[in-house]
Amino acid sequence: MSELNEAALNELVGRVLGDLGGAVSVPLVRIGDALGLYATLKEIGPAKADELAEAAGCAPRYVREWLAAQAASGYVHHEQGRFSLTPEQSLVFAAPDSPVNLIGAFDTAAAMAENQPKVQAAFKTGRGVAWGDQAGCMFCAVARLFRPGYVNALVQDWLPALDGVVDKLKNGAKVADVGCGHGLSTILMAQAFPASRFTGYDFHPGSIAAATAHVQAHGLTNVHFEVGRAQDFEGRDFDFITCFDCLHDMGDPNGAAAHIRRALKNGGTWMVVEPMAGDTLEENINPVGRLYYSASTMICVPTSLAQETGLALGAQAGEQRLSDVIRSGGFTHVRRAAQTPLNMILEATNLGSPSTTRRTRNLGR
Template sequence: MTTIESTTPTPALDEDALVAFVGRAVTDVGTVLGGSMAVLGDRLGLYRAMAGAGPVTAAELADRTGTVERYVREWLSAQAATGYVTYEGDDRFSLPAEHAVVLTDERSPACVIGAFETALAALHSTDRLAAAFRDGSGVGWGEHHHDLYEGCERFFRPGYQANLVSTWLPALSGVEEKLRAGAQVADIGCGHGASTVLMAAAYPSSTFTGFDAHAGSIDEARRRAAAAGVADRTAFETRTVSDVEGTFDLVCFFDCLHDMGDPVGALTRVREVLAADGTVMLVEPMAADRLEDNLNPVGAAYYGFSTLLCTPSSLSQDVGAALGAQAGEARLREVADAAGFTTLRRVAETPFNMVLELRR
């Protein structure tokens, strides 16, 4: 066999840039492993036991959490190396108050502990996604590791708790008045029902129906509604959006339209079941319209989730539009226009979400 040598000159390497990127890559290896560290800290109650407790030793923390000191010492060392906890010297570690909010306080919109659970669950599908990259197939939402569904809810729920009733719904034209008087509301892609339950608790005169294609999530939503005391005004059905029936004054999509195979078809069907003066509230991940404006930490997280979860979900369904989690408002406007909506306006936003109002 004759070997043909390339005539393309090898570019000269910038040694400083090379060393810097090696450092970045090693940091990212620690970051990937840090996701598992965070989930362990959450699942074993290590963060909660450290919150507000001041400096503790590994032995003290292990005793408080019913864990083994040797494991806890290694975990604390890893967390100190990434700056999640502070090494105080004399084998003592502390959790800064600000970090405790982010890692333990699920009432705060700053809490992102659920994102770690979601990310770790998504990583379980790496082998399947490698095959999907080659053959173009998808991975359905219901085919992922079971921790995905709780993690996703825990990530988004603090933001919903902080904003949905206080800011987002009042920003929609005339909607809050309807909800107080008694309206029919559909929550598409409701998951475990966090958004449905929040709205039902705030507006007892209205009736809320949550729809999701994942049967396990619907079962959990029913349990959560019962526990919250709103089962009398909520219903949950295992259905795709194309099978939704009824007439609704408000239809909500919480962080799910971009996961659907046919978002235009989904909004078209919703327009058919929307009351004449009804409203669609579309909550989507925060994203600018240009790629270069999404090259930031939030964009990095959302593009990662989109690669592992959102795009494969869409590609597993009919049409497979694959909007991705960073579609941006302009692309979403094109989808709404194609579905026959004439009005779209952004009514609210957070660092993680944009809220769009769609009307006929």
Template structure:
């Protein structure tokens, strides 16, 4: 077989970059958990100074800094032997409550390695893996990574893109957050709209316990949480029902949509936030699609298959979600309200 050396080198260059990123993933978590990023963001330091300020060993810190510098996550000045971070790097790496939380995403990566044996078995058997069977780092990472997106988009752009919803929330509305996890989206909305009532539902009891604790700590007295799956919650008359990055995980998304249709008021709204995806595979063969397909293979598809679901996957796309919500679920109006590079925000009305 004739090998094109230029194409070979191009591919190997890409593969080495990916290998370096994979090898560095655990070190991202180290930097986050030991406060190395947060201390670096305060100003330029030597490796010894960084180690002293974080209570860590200089030799390990020096090697960690080399890894981070080679990856473009920190800067090094050879004249002064100082390491530093740019404002842009600090924005993405040091503030769990900011608009981007990259280390939070690496908790999700960590969870996929905890589940590796199960994933290999699933490939052979076609079986699934329940959300609650994952390592707890998945629940923490999901909250952190998605909370950053909510901080940036939910109040300022997603809710205002829905027809008349913000006015209702300001006056006092009833809102159901389905598949709420640790409650980051529920709590943020509750704090923003104190005259509205928010109920978060999730079938994972441990997540509901965490959400309840976080709401109390945040002072979100108008938010409460209940253990219930997406076809079992009993609330009715909701002005807004929200699905944040979860409808594609469901075992029976059509029944979930039908249940939402009965639970929403006659002039209410369902907001379905889904990972950004085109309707054909070739639309999604890009860096964002790569991340989403990776998470979907190891987390989203197994959750659905664990209950014999259709496994829509994180790259289901707008057309497939429309089929579920309109054709199957009984909603009559459906549109793309807005989007980000990572999300589609879809609006459904009775």
């Protein structure tokens, strides 16, 4: 046994204590969001604890303790007995459309903890945990987690980074959003491009019901949602197909790629949005990789293993592995069109017909 390095031990203990502080903050942050404490503090601050409690309609003793915990975490500002949110804290906790709003991440962490018994059992059996069997409202949490990125980048940055897609959407395109979840990505595109027609597909009926309710609330007439799997959804001759943060969750992503290729018109484009990752573990040993590997263990890998072949790419599959999957479906051109600290945006195209592409690949063998 190697000699104990006390400095390394102290560093590790300090890091773990920091992690535990974050972990026990999860329910407190969610309470603050659910009861409007952050939003109210943003509006009335600086405020004493009793003032915030009265404005938010909460019991003062609980609010006082909650504020103390938030101040100790650095989530709210405390000075001379009054509490407030700095502009930076407001962006993270009290601005739903902020690109750095992270409330959805806390919701996802809570759902992951609730999901532990099912995933723990799957460790012994090797089986999956189906998306519809995930604990709590995992679907709601994940939708909220991805919302800030989609709201702030999808129409503004990601679509313009694709070759000729925005012009097609402006002129009127037929679009499929595969693995649409609660439909936020679909609705954002439909709002931005009223001349185009959008269909959202997801294999989870509950998510399609939620997406349908959302589109009805928005009063949009150029979008609808259907239950459908990525490898056999109905519909053909699409100009543009999208997959947002879901290809790595699929049991048969190769089959999905092939079906999507067949469903596209010649000259059509497939946009694949995936978690940012390098191609090796060493490249992903960083704060983003840490979050994604943990979520992948608790959500993505179990979801994939519960389906068909259960390829289980994982959330940190990396660009090379994802590109290989995309090309397996008959796409000849794959490039990274854009990126954020959390996502990579891949563009896949093929000017040849699917049947011609298959013959060419067979001849090549």
